[in-house]
Amino acid sequence: MGFGRFSYTPILPGMMAGLDLSPSDAGVIASANFIGYLAGAVLAGYGWAAGHERRLGLLALAATAVLLLAMGLSSSLMVFSVIRFLAGLASAFAMIFLSGIVLGRGLRAGAVHVQSIHFGGVGIGIAVSSLMVWLLAQANTSGLSSWRADWFAGALMAAAGLCVVALLLPKGDVAQQGRTVEKPLLWTRPLVVMTLTYGMFGFGYVITATFLVTMARQGAADQTIEFLAWLLTGLSAALSVVLWRLAVPRFGAVGVYLIGLLVEAAGLVATVCLPLPVAPLIGGMLLGLTFIMITAYGLQIGRGLAPDSPRKALAFMTAAFGVGQIIGPLVAGALAERTGSFTIPTLMAALVLLLCALITGLEMKRIVTALDGQRSR
Known part of the structure; x- marks a missing residue:
């Protein structure tokens, strides 16, 4: 999923230069991916997939590899958008169906490290994709269509990952339990607040997550800074859930979610306010340290607020x-x-994250009380 969702970011500058894409064109392609993600999240919330989660999740990962390959075969804005839409659909299915299996198995086993490893995998994918793009750029002597080679290499990496997942993903009782039809989702005030702030977080993080490498290229003398910025993002993301888990005993899951929003807002400001080449490095590191963690704990809180309908809660929050x-x-x-720059949209995203943190802070007591009530049932 790290390749399927986020390798677009390091490959984008090469595509913009090679195909003369404007920032608006790049935004359209990125948004098409997220429209697909939204559609997949809504579709996954219904009961049609019960008992077939494993098969659908693996098909989604296979589709991800094929669609990465397809990106390197086109030069059309429309085709790019359709491919990224389908890739977003596949990402949502993989996220919801496979997370349900893995996190459910970890919960029943009492293994607290499962969530950290599971979501940290996305960060590893980001870091490896950055390294892949940089190495291919160093090896490319002609300078022609290097972005196509990036997509082809990403497809090979995703296909290799699919083989490993297919061997390791649990069978049997997990799929059997998936046949239990969930109860209708009960929309309590805490769940509404979490869903709202999670949606605002989607707006706040995605601008930097999409354009960080492009921003780094605008002020860098070579590709080293953009490579390091996205590599730091991925490595920080891979470690983030593990590191933030150390703060949970002190602040609780909701408190860590709130602090993460504030830290990410600070990272966005740093991305456009600090001098180059420090700005994209600090911004990327703070983005990586927070966005996977906020995703993980946001979904964990949502599941905790709807224990009778966890998949529906995941689907609506993801939507x-x-x-x-x-x-x-x-x-x-x-x-x-x-x-002519990404400064204004980045600062706007930081303001949205600050508003998100304010709402969470005002409703924090109700959310914590509701979680405690669900645990005591």
Whole structure:
């Protein structure tokens, strides 16, 4: 999933240069991916997949590899958008169906490390994709269509990952339990607040997550800074859930979620306010340290608020997240094209994250009380 969702970011500058894509064009392609993610999240919330989660999750990962390959075969904005839409659909299915299996198995086994490893995998994919793009750039002597080679290499990496997942993913009782039809989702005030703030977070994080490497290239003398910025993002993301888990005994899951929003907002400000080449490095590190963790704990809190309908809660929260992701690149691309930089859209995203943190802080007591009530049932 790290390749399927986020390798677009390090490959994007090469595509923009090679195909003369504008920031608005890049935003359209990114938003198409997130529209697909939203559609997949909504579809996954219904009961049609019960008992087939494993098979559908593996098919989604296989589709991800094929669609990465397809990106290197086109030069059309429309085709790119369709491919990324389908890739977003596959990402949502993989996220919801496979997370349900893995996190459910970990919960029943009492293995607290499962969530950290599971979500940390996305960060590893980000870091490896950055290294892959940089190494291919160093090896490319002709300078022609290097971005196509990036997509082809990403497809091979995703296919290799699929083989490993197919061997390791549990069978049997997990699929059997998936046949239990969930109860209708009960929309309590805490769950509404978490879904709303999770959607706002989708808008806040996605602008930097989409355009960080492009911003780094605008002010860098060579590709080293953009490579390091996205590599730091991935490595920080891989470690983030493990590191933040150390703070949970002190602040609780909701408190860590709130602090993460504040730290990420600070990282966005740093991305456009600090001098080059420090800005993208600090911004990337703070983005990586927070966005996977916020995703993980946001979904964990949502599941805890709806223990009778965990998959539906995951689906609706992911859908809200998807709406924020769709709007973010469109707004950022249009503003960047008009103003000539990503400063204004990035600061706007930071303000959204601050508002998100404010709402969470005001409702924190109710959310914690509701979680405690569900645990005591």
